[in-house]
Amino acid sequence: MGGRARFVVGDSRGHLLAFALSVTLALALTLTLPASALAQQVDADSIAVVERGTPGIDGWDIAQLPFQVLTAPLYLLALGGEWAADKVSETHLLGWVVYTNMQLNRRGLYPTVADLGSGSGTGAALLVGVPARDGAPWAYVRGGATQRSYWRLLARAGYGEESLAPGPARRFGAHVFGSAEARPEDEFFGIGWDSREEDRSDYELERRIVGGELGFAPAPNTAIRLDLSWSRVETRSGANDRLQDIDSVFQAGDVPRFGETDRYAAVGAAAEWRSGRRGMIPGQRWLRIGLRWNESNSGGAADFAEFDASAGVVFPFDYERRSLTLGVLYRTARPSEGGVIPFYRLPVLGGTSALSAYRTGRFRDRDLVLGQAEYSYRIWLSPIDPSAVIASVFLHGGMVASDMAEEFALDRLKPSYGTALSVVSAAGSGGRLELAAGDEGIRLNFSLQVGY
Numbered sequence: 001m002g003g004r005a006r007f008v009v010g011d012s013r014g015h016l017l018a019f020a021l022s023v024t025l026a027l028a029l030t031l032t033l034p035a036s037a038l039a040q041q042v043d044a045d046s047i048a049v050v051e052r053g054t055p056g057i058d059g060w061d062i063a064q065l066p067f068q069v070l071t072a073p074l075y076l077l078a079l080g081g082e083w084a085a086d087k088v089s090e091t092h093l094l095g096w097v098v099y100t101n102m103q104l105n106r107r108g109l110y111p112t113v114a115d116l117g118s119g120s121g122t123g124a125a126l127l128v129g130v131p132a133r134d135g136a137p138w139a140y141v142r143g144g145a146t147q148r149s150y151w152r153l154l155a156r157a158g159y160g161e162e163s164l165a166p167g168p169a170r171r172f173g174a175h176v177f178g179s180a181e182a183r184p185e186d187e188f189f190g191i192g193w194d195s196r197e198e199d200r201s202d203y204e205l206e207r208r209i210v211g212g213e214l215g216f217a218p219a220p221n222t223a224i225r226l227d228l229s230w231s232r233v234e235t236r237s238g239a240n241d242r243l244q245d246i247d248s249v250f251q252a253g254d255v256p257r258f259g260e261t262d263r264y265a266a267v268g269a270a271a272e273w274r275s276g277r278r279g280m281i282p283g284q285r286w287l288r289i290g291l292r293w294n295e296s297n298s299g300g301a302a303d304f305a306e307f308d309a310s311a312g313v314v315f316p317f318d319y320e321r322r323s324l325t326l327g328v329l330y331r332t333a334r335p336s337e338g339g340v341i342p343f344y345r346l347p348v349l350g351g352t353s354a355l356s357a358y359r360t361g362r363f364r365d366r367d368l369v370l371g372q373a374e375y376s377y378r379i380w381l382s383p384i385d386p387s388a389v390i391a392s393v394f395l396h397g398g399m400v401a402s403d404m405a406e407e408f409a410l411d412r413l414k415p416s417y418g419t420a421l422s423v424v425s426a427a428g429s430g431g432r433l434e435l436a437a438g439d440e441g442i443r444l445n446f447s448l449q450v451g452y
Contacts (some may be wrong), residue, residue, distance in 0.1 A: 108128060108129055108130065109126065109127075109128060110126070110127040110128075110131065111124065111125070111126050111127075112124070112125045112126070112127065112144070112450065112452060113125075113448070113450075114144065114448060114450045114451050114452045115146060115447075115448055115450070115451050115452075116144075116146055116150045116151075116152055116181065116183070116451065116452070117451060118351040118352060118353055118360050118361075119186070119187070119351055119359075119360030119361060120146050120148060120150045120183065121146035121147045121148035121150060122146055122147060122448055123144055123145050123146030123147055123150070124144055124145070125142060125143065125144025125452040126142070126143060126144065127140050127141075127142040127452075128140060128141050128142070129141055131162075132156075132158065132160075132161060132162030132163075132173075132175075134160060134161050134171070135160060136159070136160075137157075137158070137159045138156075138157070138158060138159070138162070139155075139156065139157035139158075140155070140156060140157075141153070141154070141155045142154045142155075142156075142452055144452055148184075148185050149182075149184050149185065149239070150181070150182065150183050150184065150185075151181065151182055152179060152180070152181035152182075152452065153179065153180050153181070154177065154178075154179040154452070155177065155178050155179070156175050156176070156177045157175060157176055157177075158173065158174050158175025158176065159172075159173070159174055159175070160172045160173035160174060160215075161173035161215070162175060163215075164215030164216070164217065164223045164225060165223060165272075165274075166217070166221045166222055166223045166272055166273060166274035166286075167217065167220075167221065167223075168217065168220060169217050169218065169219050169220045169222075170217065171216065171217040171223075172215070172216050172217075173213075173214075173215045173216070174212070174213070174214045174215070175212065175213055176210075176211070176212040177209075177210070177211060177212065177213075178209070178210040178211075179207075179208070179209050179210075180206075180207070180208050181206070181207050182204070182205070182206045182207075183204065183205045183206075183207075184204045184238060184239040184240075185202050185204075185238055185239060185240040186202065186203055186204070186205050186238065186344070186361070187200060187201070187202050187203075187243070187359060187360065187361055188200075188201050188202070188203055188246050188250075188255065188343070188361070189201075189359075189361070189362055189363070190250065190254065191254065191255075191343065191346065191364055191365055192363075192365050192400065192401075192402070193363060193365065193399050193400050193401060193407075193412050193414070195362075195363060195364075197359075197362075197440050199249050199250070200243060200244075200359070201238075201243055201244045201245060201246040201248070201249040201250070202238030202239075202240040202243040202244075202245065202246065203235055203236065203237065203238045203245070203246040203258065204235065204236050204237065204238045204239055205233065205234070205235050205344060206233070206234045206235075207231060207232070207233045207234075208231065208232045208233075209229055209230070209231040209232075210229065210230055211227060211228055211229025211230065211266075212227065212228055212229075213225060213226070213227040213228075214226045214227070221273055221274055221275050222271070222272070222273050223271070223272050224269070224270070224271050224272075225269065225270045225271075225272075226267075226268070226269050227266075227267070227268050227269075228265075228266070228267050228268075229265070229266050230263070230264070230265050230266075231262075231263070231264050231266070232261065232262070232263050233261070233262045233263075233264075233342070233344070234260075234261050234262075235257070235258050235259060235260070235342075235344065236259060246258060247259070255343050256340040256341065256342060256343050257300070257301055257340060257341075257342035257343060257344075258343060260298065260300070260301070260342075261298065262296070262298045262301050262342050263296070263297040263298050264294045264295065264296055264297065264298075264301075265294075265295045265297065266292055266293065266294045266295070267292070267293055268290065268291065268292030268293070268306075269290070269291055269292075270288065270289065270290035270291075271288070271289050271290075272286065272287070272288040272289075273286065273287045273288075274286040274287075276314070281314070281316045281320045281321070281322070281323040281376060281378060281390070282314060282316065283314055283315065283316045283320075283323075284312075284313070284314045285312070285313045285314075286310070286311065286312055286313075287309075287310075287311045288308075288309065288310045288311075289308075289309050290306075290307070290308045290309075291305070291306070291307050292305070292306040292307075293305050293306075294306065294345075296339065300339055300340070301339050301340065301341075301342060302335035302336060302338065302339030302340050302341050303335065303336045303339070304333055304334060304335040304336065304341050304345075305333070305334050305336075306331075306332070306333050306334075307331070307332050307334075308329070308330065308331040308332075309329070309330050309331075310327065310328065310329040310330070311327070311328055312325065312326060312327030312328065312372075313325070313326055313327075320378075321377065321378045322375070322376065322377050322378070323375075323376045324373070324374075324375050324376075325372070325373065325374045325375075325376070326372070326373050327371070327372045327373075328369075328370070328371050328372070329354075329368070329369070329370040329371075329372075330367075330368070330369050330370075330404075331347040331367070331368040332347065332366060332367045332368070332404070333345060333346055333347060333366050334366065341366070343364070346364040346365060346366060347364065347365070347366070347367070347368035347400065348361045348362075348363065348364040348368070348400075349362060349363040349364070349368060349370065349398045349399070349400055349414070350362030350363055352432070352434065352445050352447040354370050354372075354396065354398060355370070355396050355398055355414060355416040355438070356396070356416055356418070356434050356436040356443065356445055357415070357416035357417070357418065357436040357437055357438025357439075357440065357441075357442070357443055358414065358416065358438055358440060358443075363398075363399070363400045363414065364400060365400035365401055365402055366400075366401070366402050366403070367400060367401045367402065367403060367404035368398065368399075368400050368404075369398060369399060369404060369408070370396065370397070370398035371396065371397050371398065372394070372395075372396045373394065373395045373396075374392050374393070374394040374395075375392060375393050375394075376390050376391070376392040377390065377391050377392070378390050379391050386425060387423070387424065387425045387430075388423075388424055389421065389422070389423055390421075390422045390424060391419065391420070391421055391422075392419065392420045392421075392422065393417075393418070393419050393420075394416075394417065394418060394419075394420060394436075395415070395416075395417045396415070396416040396417070397413040397414065397415055397416070398413060398414055398416075399412045399413050399414060414438060414439060415438055415439065416436055416437075416438045417436065417437055417438070418434055418435045418436035418437055419434075419435055420432055420433065420434040420435070421433045424449070430448075430449050431446065431447065431448050431449065432445075432446070432447050432449065433445070433446050434446075434447070
């Protein structure tokens with residue numbers, strides 16, 4: 001449940017985005033899944049293998065057959081990607097790209113194609129310095145810009161692991177950081193589960209933040225993180241000529257703290273437990289709890305607490321060719337007496353990481369609940385490197401509310417369902433193409449699983 005770059009086909013730039021989407025997916029398949037046609041080993045469970053004979057009549061076969069028919073065109077797309085990879089290999093283009101990247105890395109330069117988070121778009125970033133390594137000091141400066149004119153400059157320095165994840169015990173990491181970023185085309189639709197798509201408007205956000213984080217692993221599969229930060233945020237009318245400005249659609253009371261400058265000092269803690277192992281389709285269980293207190297240094301802005309909790313499980317089966325993932329998330333922001341929480345700090349639903357059938361940040365309010373279920377089927381595995389093409393069908397349901405205890409109702413859950421094609425590596429990087437449907441129509445999304 002994390003953030004990603006997102007393209008939507010259907011706006012006035014639809015043809016351009018569709019072309020960019022096709023090129024990006026082709027590059028992802030080409031560069032992530034290099035393989036030789038002679039070395040191809042068709043997965044023995046693939047729909048393309050006919051020597052399996054007629055499936056037996058049991059529960060799993062009945063469930064698998066419709067999904068195999070659904071993923072047949074996706075499998076053909078994967079074969080097309082391998083053909084393109086073979087052509088790239090013949091021209092030595094991939095070898096040249098890898099060699100150039102290695103030479104840059106040796107000189108402390110790490111270029112990346114990534115994003116700034118959900119809704120930011122995709123762009124180029126460059127890291128200069130020494131990246132984080134376990135048990136060693138490190139420091140770097142990283143900056144980049146996306147195709148939507150979002151930009152960010154980030155400096156970090158620390159010791160140990162930069163982002164401590166659950167794993168072996170007795171690990172440690174600490175770092176300090178500072179960043180500046182601008183988001184000129186963020187979107188706002190209103191507050192509450194009944195906000196309207198027709199009220200879509202935009203605003204610009206500029207943020208400065210400095211802070212530090214301490215993480216340690218007191219036990220296997222467990223990580224605890226503590227952080228302290230200070231931030232300054234400004235909002236103003238947006239730069240998207242295709243949308244109305246936020247202040248021309250909404251009254252001031254409907255958009256708390258719009259046009260103001262907010263300064264906050266924050267202290268937070270999070271604990272996460274995760275069992276299982278890493279891999280293409282890993283068997284995992286996880287539980288995360290986080291709490292943060294935000295102290296306002298601006299008149300009219302509320303002091304408030306943020307709490308989030310999530311849990312989930314991944315069931316792999318059939319030799320890890322398939323998996324079923326179930327997850328649930330709850331998030332809330334509760335103000336103290338006096339003042340209001342800035343609108344951009346309210347929990348949000350919408351985007352490729354949560355309710356992909358809706359626009360990024362489509363729904364926001366003080367409370368949020370989200371349930372997710374996804375069935376995945378590995379339709380192709382690279383015989384050369386640890387990469388795979390995975391097809392999925394998914395169902396998400398979520399809602400926001402001012403007080404979830406009083407307003408929660410099943411008929412208010414916003415649905416998001418569809419199918420996806422993902423290109424992934426053992427490290428978790430890659431891309432994802434989704435066709436999702438919900439109450440507001442059908443959307444085609446492309447997201448990268450890396451960011452900066």
